[in-house]
Amino acid sequence: MKKQILISLRNTVSLGMALPFLLALLSACSLPRLNVATDAVLYIPEVVQGNFVSREQKEFLKPGMSRMQVREVLGTPLVASVFHEQRWDYVFTIRRQGVPAQSFSLSAWFKGDVLERVTGDELPSETEFVTKLVAKKSSTKVPELEAKEEDLRKFPAPVRKADPAPAALPLPSSYPPLEPDMR
Numbered sequence: 001m002k003k004q005i006l007i008s009l010r011n012t013v014s015l016g017m018a019l020p021f022l023l024a025l026l027s028a029c030s031l032p033r034l035n036v037a038t039d040a041v042l043y044i045p046e047v048v049q050g051n052f053v054s055r056e057q058k059e060f061l062k063p064g065m066s067r068m069q070v071r072e073v074l075g076t077p078l079v080a081s082v083f084h085e086q087r088w089d090y091v092f093t094i095r096r097q098g099v100p101a102q103s104f105s106l107s108a109w110f111k112g113d114v115l116e117r118v119t120g121d122e123l124p125s126e127t128e129f130v131t132k133l134v135a136k137k138s139s140t141k142v143p144e145l146e147a148k149e150e151d152l153r154k155f156p157a158p159v160r161k162a163d164p165a166p167a168a169l170p171l172p173s174s175y176p177p178l179e180p181d182m183r
Contacts (some may be wrong), residue, residue: 074108
């Protein structure tokens with residue numbers, strides 16, 4: 001008989017522990033879902049990769065320039081392959097929240113150590129690129145925050161207590177030494 005009581009007691013304890021766990025697990029299914037499209041604003045981190053090359057930089061390049069001169073104008077290439085030593089690739093991509101993604105590429109072709117030609121996308125000028133980076137703000141009208149006279153009369157005027165002027169304390173005739181006397 002003691003054995004049956006112990007078994008039923010164990011079953012009751014394990015049921016008592018399992019039941020709240022199951023209820024908590026099932027109640028999670030009934031939580032309201034967050035509608036991402038309307039309820040929340042997701043933060044998307046800015047992703048910038050590569051070197052931005054402007055139209056002005058591309059126009060500055062001339063056939064016959066050395067690799068060092070091209071590097072000074074455009075910077076270090078994003079891709080300089082051992083298998084394609086005659087070509088440097090400059091690729092630039094940027095993704096910002098609220099702004100369309102931008103991607104540009106440019107290839108500098110060399111013959112030996114001398115620039116032969118430049119190929120790639122139509123590049124924006126520096127000012128065009130900067131204006132595309134700025135997210136357009138929605139023009140929501142801000143309500144005027146102005147209280148009417150009848151609204152102000154509902155509140156009592158603040159009472160200010162006059163601050164008593166602190167009594168001027170006399171300055172000491174001598175000050176203690178800054179360093180202790182080491183004699």
